Amino acid sequence: xxxxxxxxxxxxxxxxxxxxxxxxxxxxxxxxxxxxxxxxxxxxxxxxxxxxxxxxxxxxxxxxxxxxxxxxxxxxxxxxxxxxxxxxxxxxxxxxxxxxxxxxxxxxxxxxxxxxxxxxxxxxxxxxxxxxxxxxxxxxxxxxxxxxxxxxxxxxxxxxxxxxxxxxxxxxxxxxxxxxxxxxxxxxxxxxxxxxxxxxxxxxxxxxxxxxxxxxxxxxxxxxxxxxxxxxxxxxxxxxxxxxxxxxxxxxxxxxxxxxxxxxxxxxxxxxxxxxxxxxxxxxxxxxxxxxxxxxxxxxxxxxxxxxxxxxxxxxxxxxxxxxxxxxxxxxxxxxxxxxxxxxxxxxxxxxxxxxxxxxxxxxxxxxxxxxxxxxxxxxxxxxxxxxxxxxxxxxxxxxxxxxxxxxxxxxxxxxxxxxxxxxxxxxxxxxxxxxxxxxxxxxxxxxxxxxxxxxxxxxxxxxxxxxxxxxxxxxxxxxxxxxxxxxxxxxxxxxxxxxxxxxxxxxxxxxxxxxxxxxxxxxxxxxxxxxxxxxxxxxxxxxxxxxxxxxxxxxxxxxxxxxxxxxxxxxxxxxxxxxxxxxxxxxxxxxxxxxxxxxxxxxxxxxxxxxxxxxxxxxxxxxxxxx
Amino acid sequence: xxxxxxxxxxxxxxxxxxxxxxxxxxxxxxxxxxxxxxxxxxxxxxxxxxxxxxxxxxxxxxxxxxxxxxxxxxxxxxxxxxxxxxxxxxxxxxxxxxxxxxxxxxxxxxxxxxxxxxxxxxxxxxxxxxxxxxxxxxxxxxxxxxxxxxxxxxxxxxxxxxxxxxxxxxxxxxxxxxxxxxxxxxxxxxxxxxxxxxxxxxxxxxxxxxxxxxxxxxxxxxxxxxxxxxxxxxxxxxxxxxxxxxxxxxxxxxxxxxxxxxxxxxxxxxxxxxxxxxxxxxxxx
Numbered sequence: 057x058x059x060x061x062x063x064x065x066x067x068x069x070x071x072x073x074x075x076x077x078x079x080x081x082x083x084x085x086x087x088x089x090x091x092x093x094x095x096x097x098x099x100x101x102x103x104x105x106x107x108x109x110x111x112x113x114x115x116x117x118x119x120x121x122x123x124x125x126x127x128x129x130x131x132x133x134x135x136x137x138x139x140x141x142x143x144x145x146x147x148x149x150x151x152x153x154x155x156x157x158x159x160x161x162x163x164x165x166x167x168x169x170x171x172x173x174x175x176x177x178x179x180x181x182x183x184x185x186x187x188x189x190x191x192x193x194x195x196x197x198x199x200x201x202x203x204x205x206x207x208x209x210x211x212x213x214x215x216x217x218x219x220x221x222x223x224x225x226x227x228x229x230x231x232x233x234x235x236x237x238x239x240x241x242x243x244x245x246x247x248x249x250x251x252x253x254x255x256x257x258x259x260x261x262x263x264x265x266x267x268x269x270x271x272x273x274x275x276x277x278x279x280x281x282x283x284x285x286x287x288x289x290x291x292x293x294x295x296x297x298x299x300x301x302x303x304x305x306x307x308x309x310x311x312x313x314x315x316x317x318x319x320x321x322x323x324x325x326x327x328x329x330x331x332x333x334x335x336x337x338x339x340x341x342x343x344x345x346x347x348x349x350x351x352x353x354x355x356x357x358x359x360x361x362x363x364x365x366x367x368x369x370x371x372x373x374x375x376x377x378x379x380x381x382x383x384x385x386x387x388x389x390x391x392x393x394x395x396x397x398x399x400x401x402x403x404x405x406x407x408x409x410x411x412x413x414x415x416x417x418x419x420x421x422x423x424x425x426x427x428x429x430x431x432x433x434x435x436x437x438x439x440x441x442x443x444x445x446x447x448x449x450x451x452x453x454x455x456x457x458x459x460x461x462x463x464x465x466x467x468x469x470x471x472x473x474x475x476x477x478x479x480x481x482x483x484x485x486x487x488x489x490x491x492x493x494x495x496x497x498x499x500x501x502x503x504x505x506x507x508x509x510x511x512x513x514x515x516x517x518x519x520x521x522x523x524x525x526x527x528x529x530x531x532x533x534x535x536x537x538x539x540x541x542x543x544x545x546x547x548x549x550x551x552x553x554x555x556x557x558x559x560x561x562x563x564x565x566x567x568x569x570x571x572x573x574x575x576x577x578x579x580x581x582x583x584x585x586x587x588x589x590x591x592x593x594x595x596x597x598x599x600x601x602x603x604x605x606x607x608x609x610x611x612x613x614x615x616x617x618x619x620x621x622x623x624x625x626x627x628x629x630x631x632x633x634x635x636x637x638x639x640x641x642x643x644x645x646x647x648x649x650x651x652x653x654x655x656x657x658x659x660x661x662x663x664x665x666x667x668x669x670x671x672x673x674x675x676x677x678x679x680x681x682x683x684x
Numbered sequence: 685x686x687x688x689x690x691x692x693x694x695x696x697x698x699x700x701x702x703x704x705x706x707x708x709x710x711x712x713x714x715x716x717x718x719x720x721x722x723x724x725x726x727x728x729x730x731x732x733x734x735x736x737x738x739x740x741x742x743x744x745x746x747x748x749x750x751x752x753x754x755x756x757x758x759x760x761x762x763x764x765x766x767x768x769x770x771x772x773x774x775x776x777x778x779x780x781x782x783x784x785x786x787x788x789x790x791x792x793x794x795x796x797x798x799x800x801x802x803x804x805x806x807x808x809x810x811x812x813x814x815x816x817x818x819x820x821x822x823x824x825x826x827x828x829x830x831x832x833x834x835x836x837x838x839x840x841x842x843x844x845x846x847x848x849x850x851x852x853x854x855x856x857x858x859x860x861x862x863x864x865x866x867x868x869x870x871x872x873x874x875x876x877x878x879x880x881x882x883x884x885x886x887x888x889x890x891x892x893x894x895x896x897x898x899x900x901x902x903x904x905x906x907x908x909x910x911x912x913x914x915x916x917x918x919x920x921x922x923x924x925x926x927x928x929x930x931x932x933x934x935x936x937x938x939x940x941x942x943x944x945x946x947x948x949x950x951x952x953x954x955x956x957x958x959x960x961x962x963x964x965x966x967x968x969x
Contacts, residue, residue: 433865462867474858479880489866523963
């Protein structure tokens with residue numbers, strides 16, 4: 057690889073140098089400096105990771121390099137971005153004329169964005185869109201461009217490239233779309249690839265595949281990569297050098313191993329301490345709450361305490377028992393309204409949750425984990441199966457009891473902003489469960505209760521009068537937790553409730569949930585795709601795949617002794633925040649199969665066996681036969 | 685954060701300017717119309733053929749001039765505002781109530797209710813407006829109450845379609861789902877969570893339709909289907925003054941200005957209302 061670099065540029069001469077770059081949005085008094093005096097170098101053929109949480113200015117930096125901030129209302133106020141392509145003269149992108157920039161964008165510098173669906177034009181075929189870049193920059197004719205497009209699709213390991221050329225974006229899965237985006241970005245052999253959170257929206261196993269592809273192609277083509285991400289695990293896997301950004305400023309820059317081994321800036325230390333690390337709980341039977349380091353007035357501070365979460369009470373009967381729960385949705389109907397296909401979202405799933413226990417339901421998109429949560433919350437009607445809450449069958453309850461159940465089971469959604477009504481104050485939203493279940497009827501008593509709840513989740517009583525948009529993401533999730541607690545529930549279903557949050561906020565919310573569990577003897581059904589968070593919070597884990605639980609057992613058993621191949625695959629796919637760890641050459645291939653089936657073609661329900669007490673695993677040979 | 689604060693500051697100043705200007709314009713019109721019996725006891729109907737077509741600002745008795753029958757234009761504009769405002773405002777309020785109700789039910793409950801209501805609305809939209817107007821008013825007879833009633837029947841569909849569309853987008857939003865998860869009943873979800881979120885576009889359509897309906901009243905009157913043509917109304921005066929536009933512009937220009945200022949005032953009020961209904965301070969979503 058080193059001689060590769062020598063070919064591209066004189067040794068030591070960076071491909072891209074950013075010097076005291078500042079970007080401002082708005083004008084006059086309302087001007088907001090999103091990026092302040094950033095400087096860094098990108099070496100040819102190397103990967104520079106720009107890490108930061110939301111609002112750190114990392115995305116704005118990447119847009120500013122391409123001068124795309126011009127189109128989003130931003131202005132580069134100071135600094136220069138020196139680009140040194142191997143042939144052609146050195147160029148300052150900040151002052152370059154528009155026509156030069158257009159020639160560089162997509163040609164010498166290419167970009168991949170987070171959301172592959174929105175970056176692809178829905179009305180053109182995949183082939184047309186890749187070919188467009190080629191005809192534009194390389195002057196190829198339509199036929200040659202299409203054959204190059206096909207070669208590119210093969211390069212990103214998309215099977216059946218020829219037929220894919222004629223497909224439209226919506227016909228592809230998220231992972232496939234992101235590969236198409238990579239193929240488009242690499243179409244003109246760029247010197248520099250800017251990848252802005254390219255795997256954040258993808259499932260872990262798909263993320264692992266995409267990261268492998270980017271890494272391999274980078275070595276093959278000698279492309280330098282700027283990798284924008286918030287995920288320290290991805291940084292550890294991908295980066296050569298790391299720039300840490302915080303509130304628009306660069307706080308630290310170092311080679312990747314040094315950042316992880318000896319972080320200097322307090323913010324970097326806080327960030328790294330908040331990252332949940334898979335394997336950190338090995339040998340511990342119970343989940344453990346640990347303090348979180350936060351930055352307060354520029355100085356690091358530990359908040360919270362260490363506590364072993366011994367809240368689960370297995371001597372009492374389970375609070376929730378789910379038996380052979382099946383939920384299917386109709387899709388595809390004939391002209392006469394006969395259903396031809398169904399989504400088999402959940403197939404004969406059984407589990408129970410004990411008082412004070414956290415059961416994690418893990419799986420990738422389409423595994424049916426959210427459907428289970430929503431079925432339990434009566435947002436979806438189950439097709440068959442029984443659900444017993446405190447020993448009473450939900451199916452045979454009268455409407456009044458079912459309503460009462462909505463008081464005892466609460467649901468926290470993934471996106472706190474979307475789940476709060478923008479037109480009401482958060483005080484109104486938190487009071488709503490109290491009002492609809494007539495728990496208190498005096499206005500003053502309700503207000504007092506709302507204030508008490510706000511304090512319980514670490515907010516101030518006077519926040520009650522504010523609207524959701526006036527809070528940060530983490531605060532909003534606290535509001536949602538306060539709302540869930542308002543009706544004194546016994547069970548809380550947390551559906552990806554910490555997945556959208558920054559890691560430092562995530563760690564605090566996880567601690568809050570654990571603290572509340574201890575105080576109120578709450579049970580949680582913790583639905584997530586994030587294995588590292590699961591390891592931290594849960595007493596027991598159920599792994600879901602295609603609507604069925606393939607493995608269930610104590611957290612220790614599932615993580616330290618995974619029996620099902622899918623569980624192992626899932627665990628292997630998680631990026632580990634440790635660059636010193638030997639990168640296992642992982643062989644994760646293939647898409648997640650679809651759960652849509654024609655009527656009459658029922659999936660085979662796995663039989664399960666107990667490998668050790670309380671640890672059940674689906675028998676795989678049968679599953680394979682069922683799939684065939 | 686600083687940017688957002690600053691933006692909100694100027695936004696607030698601007699919206700309160702909208703409020704003041706809107707209140708001044710609509711307030712002046714409303715007050716003038718309310719006090720017109722005292723200001724102009726003759727109802728703007730006394731004719732003086734010796735004082736025909738006096739241009740404005742030339743006679744202290746007829747500040748805005750006179751029309752071809754020697755009637756005072758100022759008096760007629762003020763008095764005529766009564767019919768116009770009544771028709772414009774009441775018809776819109778009626779159509780909003782009916783249309784919003786239908787839209788909410790169709791959009792929220794879906795199913796057979798939606799199919800019946802919306803197909804009925806489509807059929808009505810397909811019928812030519814003037815034709816129904818003639819049939820409708822021929823059967824019921826003319827009069828201001830019938831004109832208002834007819835306009836409500838003719839226009840509720842717009843609101844129903846608008847509201848239904850917004851509700852369809854809203855009902856799958858997560859905050860509705862989360863209200864349902866808490867155990868909030870359908871009626872409360874509609875009243876507390878859906879309705880406040882569809883009010884913005886309704887208010888805008890409302891303010892536009894007031895102007896429309898003031899003019900519509902004049903067309904109906906022109907066809908002899910509206911109010912008694914002898915009673916002054918802005919639309920009627922516009923129609924009357926058309927033939928004199930070249931020689932005596934003031935006959936039609938002043939009622940036209942009255943319509944314009946009223947509509948402008950209502951639009952400003954509407955904008956202000958929409959903004960103040962939206963706590964995020966974002967407009968025109």
